[in-house]
Amino acid sequence: MPLKVSEVAELAGISVRTLHHYDEIGLLTPEEVTEAGYRLYSDGNLETLQQILFFKELGFPLKHIKEIMSSPSFDRQEALELHRKMLLEKRRQLDKMIATITKTIQHTRGEIQMSNKEKFEGFDFSHNPYEKEARKRWGDEAVDKANAKVGSLSKDEQAAWGEAMNAIYTKLAALRGSSPESDESQAAIKEWYDFLNRMGQYSPEAFRGLGQMYVDDERFTRNIDQFGEGLAVFMRDAMAVYADRHQE
Missing domain, CATH: 1.10.1660.10 (Multidrug-efflux Transporter Regulator; Chain: A; Domain 2)
Incomplete structure (x- = not known):
């Protein structure tokens, strides 16, 4: 019915x-x-x-x-099998993160001691879920260079890189209620521009395009907005202002 x-x-x-x-x-x-x-x-x-x-x-x-x-080639059964594999991998990663968080809570209470290695179990920056999207938009060469740079880092260095990225997101999230054109907003978004250029090469115009993708692609929006609702839109606008002011 x-x-x-x-x-x-x-x-x-x-x-x-x-x-x-x-x-x-x-x-x-x-x-x-x-x-x-x-x-x-x-x-x-x-x-x-x-x-x-x-x-x-x-x-x-x-x-x-x-x-x-x-697509005429779409196979529902094949897709379901792939979904299952991807979700199992996602669960495996989440289980590791949950275990690390649980240990960290116990560590902060003084109940156990954690080694530096244990503090970062579950973090994995070697796999980028948006790599195919990045290759499509910016080309293989730019992505390969960025991957090579990240891949050359040690696990501790990769963890430090992730912490630095999160710190910038947190700073921007605190500013998202202000004007994207303000001096403070532009200083923070410059930190993001400089951070990205330590890993790859982004012209101001490419930086603007990346900001637009933060809003157009719901995967990016969802992950960025974990730091504060509306952050993706704020970053897009601030990145556009930065690009306008730094035209090559």
Whole structure:
């Protein structure tokens, strides 16, 4: 029996507005729309929605999900197997991080002692989940140079690099309520520009494009906004101002 949009939303734990959006962009078209305008979803629609949500859970943007699922070569069974492998790897990584956090809590309470090596178990900067996206946008050479530089660092150096990156995000998050054009905002975003250029080569214009991707790609937005809601938008605007002021 076909389900109404409100029933599908409740079943999947998403909003009616989200389902309307999926319909509008051609990602999930309901089996039927009644004369009164009600969307009705079939079992096949529900299978498609499940697949979409698996992709979303793994960080794929809607545009790419649509491209993948509309391809004649798309194999649902193969995709499900891949999703399972990726989620198991994600769980493995999370389990290691949870163990490290638990030990750190015990360490701060004075219940156990942690070695420096134990403090960073679970952190892994050698794998970049956005590498394919970066290669597509900026080309193999730039990414290879950045990867080579990161890969040449020791585990402790990679951890220090991650801490420095998080410190800049935290500083920018504290400024996100101010104007992106302010001296303080521009000083902080310059730190981000200089940090990125220690790992690769970014012209002011490439820096602007990167900032735009922070907003266009929901994977980046979700991760950046963990430091404070609206941070990705603030960084985009501040990066655009910086690029305007430092045209080559």
